[in-house]
Amino acid sequence: MSVPGPAPHRWLGRRANAHAYAADPVGYTADLYHRFGGVAGLVRGDRRQVFAFGPELNRAVLTAGDTFHTVLEYAVPERIRNARRGIGLLNMNGPDHRRARRTATPAFRPQSVGAHAETVAALAAEEVATWTPGEPFDLSERMRELTLRIACRCFFGVDIAGEAAGIGRMVQDMLALRYFASSIRYFPFDVPGAPYRRLLTVIRRLDAALASIVETRREGGAGADLLQALMAVRGEDGEGLDDDALIGQLTTLIVAGHETSSNTLVWTLLLLSQHPAETDAVLEAVSESDTDAALAAAPLDRVLKETLRLLPPGPNTARIAVAPAELGGHEIPAWCQVVTSKFATHRDAAVFPEPLRFRPDRWAGAKPSLYEYLPYGAGPHACIGAAFADMEMKLVLAAVLGRYRIAPVIGATVDRSVGLMMAPKGSVPVVALPRDDSQPARPIGGDLNEMVDLDGADRWRLGW
Ligand code: HEM
Numbered sequence: 001m002s003v004p005g006p007a008p009h010r011w012l013g014r015r016a017n018a019h020a021y022a023a024d025p026v027g028y029t030a031d032l033y034h035r036f037g038g039v040a041g042l043v044r045g046d047r048r049q050v051f052a053f054g055p056e057l058n059r060a061v062l063t064a065g066d067t068f069h070t071v072l073e074y075a076v077p078e079r080i081r082n083a084r085r086g087i088g089l090l091n092m093n094g095p096d097h098r099r100a101r102r103t104a105t106p107a108f109r110p111q112s113v114g115a116h117a118e119t120v121a122a123l124a125a126e127e128v129a130t131w132t133p134g135e136p137f138d139l140s141e142r143m144r145e146l147t148l149r150i151a152c153r154c155f156f157g158v159d160i161a162g163e164a165a166g167i168g169r170m171v172q173d174m175l176a177l178r179y180f181a182s183s184i185r186y187f188p189f190d191v192p193g194a195p196y197r198r199l200l201t202v203i204r205r206l207d208a209a210l211a212s213i214v215e216t217r218r219e220g221g222a223g224a225d226l227l228q229a230l231m232a233v234r235g236e237d238g239e240g241l242d243d244d245a246l247i248g249q250l251t252t253l254i255v256a257g258h259e260t261s262s263n264t265l266v267w268t269l270l271l272l273s274q275h276p277a278e279t280d281a282v283l284e285a286v287s288e289s290d291t292d293a294a295l296a297a298a299p300l301d302r303v304l305k306e307t308l309r310l311l312p313p314g315p316n317t318a319r320i321a322v323a324p325a326e327l328g329g330h331e332i333p334a335w336c337q338v339v340t341s342k343f344a345t346h347r348d349a350a351v352f353p354e355p356l357r358f359r360p361d362r363w364a365g366a367k368p369s370l371y372e373y374l375p376y377g378a379g380p381h382a383c384i385g386a387a388f389a390d391m392e393m394k395l396v397l398a399a400v401l402g403r404y405r406i407a408p409v410i411g412a413t414v415d416r417s418v419g420l421m422m423a424p425k426g427s428v429p430v431v432a433l434p435r436d437d438s439q440p441a442r443p444i445g446g447d448l449n450e451m452v453d454l455d456g457a458d459r460w461r462l463g464w
Pocket residue numbers: 070089090091101252253256257258260261264312313314317318374375376377378380381382383384385386388389
């Protein structure tokens with residue numbers, strides 16, 4: 001059976017569709033979902049990239065880790081792959097991944113993660129103390145720097161505050177250059193000025209900086225961080241992780257573990273700024289100083305769940321079929337890229353009534369299955385840092401909302417930008433207002449309104 005899908009562009013063919021998808025993955029995927037549902041190709045009859053929708057196909061793709069591999073290793077140019085000292089969980093598949101994952105898991109158990117709560121709360125409080133009420137600042141930038149600082153402290157014990165050229169800078173440079181950028185994929189030449197050379201250079205520098213941290217630990221330095229926990233674990237053969245494996249895991253942890261949280265924090269504070277009643281419920285439940293209360297607060301838990309439903313940081317998850325497979329009655333050839341969509345899955349009105357509304361109260365009773373609600377993924381690659389992320393985001397929100405309400409500046413516009421993750425495009429200017437300032441919500445413009453019903457108006461929202 002041929003895969004349904006849109007017609008290729010009249011003159012430019014499939015390439016134009018690929019370009020449209022890269023320019024707006026959320027919009028393109030939503031369109032495929034509404035027009036074709038089930039399984040659809042990037043273009044009609046496509047055997048190179050197909051989209052699989054719905055809980056049943058989420059399960060089929062995400063749990064079959066030996067057939068559907070993560071895409072990272074396939075998308076990275078070979079010389080960049082070879083330049084790295086080690087690789088992390090998201091770059092591994094099959095038995096190698098299973099072994100590494102089993103070894104790393106104890107370091108991420110809720111008990112191990114709980115040991116970091118005090119550090120997270122202290123760093124968040126320090127950040128919020130630098131804000132001046134009523135003075136505009138870029139919420140995206142502040143949350144990104146805070147979560148990167150938390151990651152470097154909790155993962156390997158380094159405080160990047162105030163550093164100009166250290167690890168924090170290198171990580172930001174590496175993420176800004178992006179492995180997948182077309183300038184790197186289509187111009188992989190190690191020549192002066194090329195983004196490819198800059199990426200190689202920053203990877204080598206970051207590896208060297210992490211290697212020196214690992215070396216210091218091996219020489220007897222102590223630390224109460226994830227690195228120490230990872231160094232303590234032993235595989236079934238009694239062996240621990242070698243230096244390259246540790247460096248690879250640390251790099252993946254920083255990449256996977258700070259922008260995800262920072263984007264979710266920004267989305268949460270923006271959504272709350274539009275919903276004063278939900279904000280009041282959270283304000284009542286949290287205070288700056290009581291971390292235990294924040295971790296246990298049901299209103300905060302529901303608000304986070306609802307943000308991750310509407311605006312999951314990874315709206316699409318792609319896999320490469322390494323062997324022929326069958327999905328929804330369609331034959332999938334080897335080397336086809338299969339894309340699943342949390343974004344579409346989380347908007348099924350049968351599971352989430354009024355799916356476009358931000359309604360944290362739905363979580364008082366909602367019990368979706370693992371494949372109906374999967375902000376942290378599912379199957380062998382499901383987020384290993386979910387317990388850490390949950391603790392971190394609750395404590396940062398408690399630090400912010402324990403002191404302030406956040407409001408967008410008047411006339412603010414928020415659009416999505418989707419690369420590896422879905423983030424607000426550019427800066428997000430906001431002001432911190434006193435907690436008892438109960439002025440009406442200041443409306444937000446931009447395509448955030450396509451993804452969430454903020455105004456109750458009956459209008460087109462990506463087909464929902
Ligand atoms: C809001 C916060 C976060 C969200 C929504 C999130 C989401 C996800 C998702 C969806 C995956 C699966 C990717 C796939 O299937 O291809 C994943 C994997 C992963 N996440 Fe997270 N994540 C978050 C925070 C974190 C944090 C804080 C850490 C580190 C402490 C972390 C570490 C990882 C790692 C290492 C993997 C790869 C696991 C593997 O391949 O076995 N994440 N995350």
